Amino acid sequence: MKSLLAYIAVMVFLMCSITNSVHGQLNSTFYNNSCPAALSIVQAAVKQAVANEKRMGASLLRLHFHDCFVNGCDGSVLLDDSSTLTGEKTAIPNNNSARGFEVIDSIKNQLENACSGVVSCADILAIAARDSVVELGGPSWTVMLGRRDSTTASLSAANANIPPPTSNLSSLISLFQAQGLSTMEMVTLVGSHTIGQARCVSFRGHIYNDTDIDSTYSTSLRSKCPPTNGSGDSNLSPLDFITPTVFDNNYYNNLKSKKGLLHSDQEIFNGGSTVSQVTIYNTNQNTFFSDFAAAIVKMGNIKPLTGSSGEIRKNCRKPN
Secondary structure: OHHHHHHHHHHHHHHHHHHHHHHOOOEOOOOOOOOOOHHHHHHHHHHHHHHHOOHHHHHHHHHHHHHHOOOOOOOHHHOOOOOOOOOOOOOOOOOOOOOOHHHHHHHHHHHHHHOOOOOOHHHHHHHHHHHHHHHOOOOOOOOOEOOEEOOOOOHHHHHHHOOOOOOOHHHHHHHHHOOOOOHHHHHHHHHHHHOOEEEHHHHHHHHHHOOOOOHHHHHHHHOOOOOOOOOOOOOEEEOOOOOOOOOOOHHHHHHHOOOOOOHHHHHOOOOOOOHHHHHHHHHOHHHHHHHHHHHHHHHOOOOOEOOOOOEOOOEOOEOO
16 A cells, blocks of 8 residues: 555656656756756846937837737747748837847847757846846846747737737736736836837827826827828837936836826726826836736736746747
């Protein structure tokens, strides 16, 4: 009887081990032995990229968001179109907008030189997002690691899942809930718009058609964004006009003053269930920082490929 129980215990242990290897949870020490320099390599590269161009911090953070919202955090946003694959770069939310790919390429090359075939492109995005926020004065968090890379992408899912700048509050809530993120986490994560810029084509409707925008603010934006579609579409304005290259809580201050750049931004302070949270973040930056760190760790755990699923790409732009 004892030998039978021992046999059962061993089998249970082995089954758990197999399950964990295939569907393992992410952990913060994943590269400690296989590539101990991984995090420092990414950090140094991001530090240099942000020093060269402050906007790059927001761009790298955005890549992580746009990756995770399309079939999970699997590096699919980085794949180029090819004769056998249609990537996500030409999706409406990414086309002529997503950027920072060359920075990721550079990081990947350095990591391949240090430890070939070990660090995934999906993990590079997650680490670079954290390091970008820190470089711009925001909070830090422990990045969970162990994602693997997809061999496919989904243009249709990118168009359907990533919230457009025209979203109303109910749409924002639904799109985030579809990713397993709560309304509270949605309000927290859109606070990433405290850095970065948006193109005229993304906010034209808001500054010409909406009434929930400060008139002086909208007038100032119209000089950069003519009313005619196709005219000045790529002209940029900061998402946070007060401190556009500092990760702080001024995004929420702007919403209270009806100075959100995007329609979707202002929607979270238009009398719905999210107003009280905006007010809290407006008055307490530390609360915003701690909530943001927790929310982005959760977002980074959306359907990761682990164990034997996916692959570790040698080149982030194409499957092996």
